[in-house]
Amino acid sequence: MKEKISNSVIRRLPRYYRFLDELKEQGINRISSGELSRKMGLTASQIRQDFNCFGEFGQQGYGYNVDILQKEIINILGLEKMHTAIIVGVGNIGRGVAQHINFNNFGFSITGLFDIKESLVGQMVYNMPIRNISSLDEFCRENHPEAAVICLPVDAAKVITAQLINLGVKAFWNFSHYDIAVDHPDILVENVHLNDSLMTLSYKLKNN
Amino acid sequence: MKEKISNSVIRRLPRYYRFLDELKEQGINRISSGELSRKMGLTASQIRQDFNCFGEFGQQGYGYNVDILQKEIINILGLEKMHTAIIVGVGNIGRGVAQHINFNNFGFSITGLFDIKESLVGQMVYNMPIRNISSLDEFCRENHPEAAVICLPVDAAKVITAQLINLGVKAFWNFSHYDIAVDHPDILVENVHLNDSLMTLSYKLKNN
Numbered sequence: 001m002k003e004k005i006s007n008s009v010i011r012r013l014p015r016y017y018r019f020l021d022e023l024k025e026q027g028i029n030r031i032s033s034g035e036l037s038r039k040m041g042l043t044a045s046q047i048r049q050d051f052n053c054f055g056e057f058g059q060q061g062y063g064y065n066v067d068i069l070q071k072e073i074i075n076i077l078g079l080e081k082m083h084t085a086i087i088v089g090v091g092n093i094g095r096g097v098a099q100h101i102n103f104n105n106f107g108f109s110i111t112g113l114f115d116i117k118e119s120l121v122g123q124m125v126y127n128m129p130i131r132n133i134s135s136l137d138e139f140c141r142e143n144h145p146e147a148a149v150i151c152l153p154v155d156a157a158k159v160i161t162a163q164l165i166n167l168g169v170k171a172f173w174n175f176s177h178y179d180i181a182v183d184h185p186d187i188l189v190e191n192v193h194l195n196d197s198l199m200t201l202s203y204k205l206k207n208n
Numbered sequence: 209m210k211e212k213i214s215n216s217v218i219r220r221l222p223r224y225y226r227f228l229d230e231l232k233e234q235g236i237n238r239i240s241s242g243e244l245s246r247k248m249g250l251t252a253s254q255i256r257q258d259f260n261c262f263g264e265f266g267q268q269g270y271g272y273n274v275d276i277l278q279k280e281i282i283n284i285l286g287l288e289k290m291h292t293a294i295i296v297g298v299g300n301i302g303r304g305v306a307q308h309i310n311f312n313n314f315g316f317s318i319t320g321l322f323d324i325k326e327s328l329v330g331q332m333v334y335n336m337p338i339r340n341i342s343s344l345d346e347f348c349r350e351n352h353p354e355a356a357v358i359c360l361p362v363d364a365a366k367v368i369t370a371q372l373i374n375l376g377v378k379a380f381w382n383f384s385h386y387d388i389a390v391d392h393p394d395i396l397v398e399n400v401h402l403n404d405s406l407m408t409l410s411y412k413l414k415n416n
Contacts, residue, residue, distance in 0.1 A: 010411055014404035018385050022362070041390040077407050078414025096304020101402060107410035146413065154230070171413050173406060177226050182249040188416060190409040192402065194309060196222035198381060199285050201398040202315035203218055205354065205379050206286025208396060 005053050005076075012050060013073055015040065020070040032063035079107040083171070085147035086112040086139070088160055090120055090130050093175055093194075094151030098126045108147060112139055116156070136160070140167035147171040154178045213261050213284075220258060221281055223248065228278040240271035287315040291379070293355035294320040294347070296368055298328055298338050301383055301402075302359030306334045316355060320347055324364070344368070348375035355379040362386045 019040055023031060033051075037044040051069070054076055074080055085108045087098050094115075103110050110126055114133045121132045131139065139145075148169050150157050157176035161184070164172075171188035174180055180189045227248055231239060241259075245252040259277070262284055282288055293316045295306050302323075311318050318334055324341045331338050339347065347353075356377050358365050365384035369392070372380075379396035382388055388397045 010408065011404075013411070014401070014407040015387070017407065018403070039390070041387065041393075076411070078410045079407065081414065083410065083413050092304045092307040096300045096308070097402070099300040100304070101406065103406070106403060106406040107413070108406065147409065170416065171409055173409055179223070179249065182247070185249075188409065188412040190405045190412070192400065192405055193222070194305070194400065195226070195314060196219075197398045197400055198309065198311070198314045198316065199222040199225065199287060200218065201355065201379055201381050201396065202286045202291065203221070203284070204396040204398070205291050205315070206289065208378065 009050050009053050012042075013077055016050075017070065017073050017077065017079075020066050020073070023066050024070065029066050030063045031066055036064070077107070079105070081107060082109045083107055083146045084109050084111045084143065085149060085173075086110070086114060086145045086169075087126075087149040087151065088114045088133070088136070088164075089151035089156070089176075090115045090123075090125055091117075091151060094149070095125060097149060097151060097175065111143055111145055114139075133160075136163065137167065140164065140169070144168060147173065149173045149175070150178075150180075151175045152178075158183070217258050217261050220250075221285055224258075225278065225281050225285065225287075228274050228281070231274050232278065237274055238271045239274055244272070285315070287313070289315060290317045291315055291354045292317050292319045292351065293357060293381075294318070294322060294353045294377075295334075295357040295359065296322045296341070296344070296372075297359035297364070297384075298323045298331075298333060299325075299359060302357070303333055305357060305359060305383065319351055319353055322347075341368075344371065345375065348372065348377070352376055355381065357381045357383070358386075358388075359383045360386075366391070 033044040033047045037047050054072065085103065087094055087110060090098065090113050098113065113125055113128055113130045114136055115121060115130050116133045120130050123130050146169065148164050150161060150172055152160060154177045157178035161172065161178065161180055165184060165187060172180055174189055174191045177193065177195065180187060241252040241255045245255050262280065293311065295302055295318060298306065298321050306321065321333055321336055321338045322341045322344055323329060323338050328338050329340045354377065356372050358369060358380055360368060362385045365386035369380065369386065369388055373392060373395060380388055382397055382399045385401065385403065388395060
């Protein structure tokens with residue numbers, strides 16, 4: 001595997017993973033870059049270039065072995081190693097994420113859920129009781145979660161993120177509108193800014 | 209307003225909108241590009257360039273009027289005009305989105321919710337009963353929704369999206385793993401691929 005993979009290739013890897021998964025479900029074991037490109041709306045040469053970034057998979061004229069290729073992508077994305085993660089904020093969106101996302105498939109094991117609302121504390125989500133956010137410090141000192149899913153209002157997100165970074169959390173899946181990277185430029189963050197996405201759709205509709 | 213705004217500027221507009229909203233909540237009426245840049249982690253010249261794309265707001269030495277600037281961004285994003293939208297798929301993530309997102313603030317008015325599950329049909333979400341997906345055709349012919357929020361498994365998403373395009377739906381907020389743009393390149397789409405985002409976080413943790 002070559003040293004440095006570009007950001008745009010990394011962004012495409014999950015899409016490849018998904019498409020290969022669909023092929024496997026359909027019982028397809030081998031696919032040419034041409035077929036894959038038609039299915040994915042990319043050029044065949046783009047796909048060949050992407051895959052060349054991390055080694056030799058295809059044989060000219062034989063196409064790619066779906067299973068081997070997917071295993072390599074799993075390896076590059078680090079999905080086979082489990083990282084522990086907590087979910088902070090189990091309101092509508094936090095609960096939706098907790099129940100909808102199959103974290104284990106994507107390299108994460110949820111070890112705790114937290115909320116500030118007394119009415120939520122003790123409720124079972126993801127086969128775990130929601131804990132009071134006041135126990136966050138103690139929990140993190142004992143269990144050392146590596147990542148946190150932040151589903152909080154912006155003010156709470158700012159406070160809790162700083163607290164979690166102090167407690168050793170290294171990566172954030174951020175659903176809040178707090179821009180973690182502004183205050184913590186060295187922390188790993190993936191943002192899911194739903195409102196921004198919706199505003200962009202509004203822009204597209206207006207300027208269609 | 210100049211003719212063509214670049215994609216990267218458009219992507220930043222929702223962030224500006226959010227930051228200006230926070231400033232208003234804090235009672236701040238005027239801000240310099242320098243202050244705004246510190247708060248947002250962008251360079252001041254970047255911000256000036258972005259704002260110059262759509263007209264003259266700042267006066268040298270006086271900074272920007274927060275209210276006027278936000279109103280202009282609202283105008284550019286088209287948030288003041290309401291587009292009708294339906295939500296298709298009201299499982300965990302669809303319900304979370306329906307309950308969590310303030311659609312009216314972002315240019316959308318939800319006029320219908322649909323699911324295939326009999327156990328969900330009739331339940332109230334967003335002050336509306338969930339309708340049976342079998343009534344989708346009739347509903348669209350009567351109400352002409354402009355946009356659809358797709359929260360369905362990939363196979364269902366493919367079928368329903370094609371059906372909705374035939375019924376005149378022009379824009380999709382896509383939470384499914386179905387890549388709408390591959391089959392329908394001319395349709396307006398904003399994708400929220402949550403699994404892809406989580407896989408990218410896994411990659412960052414592995415390659416930190």
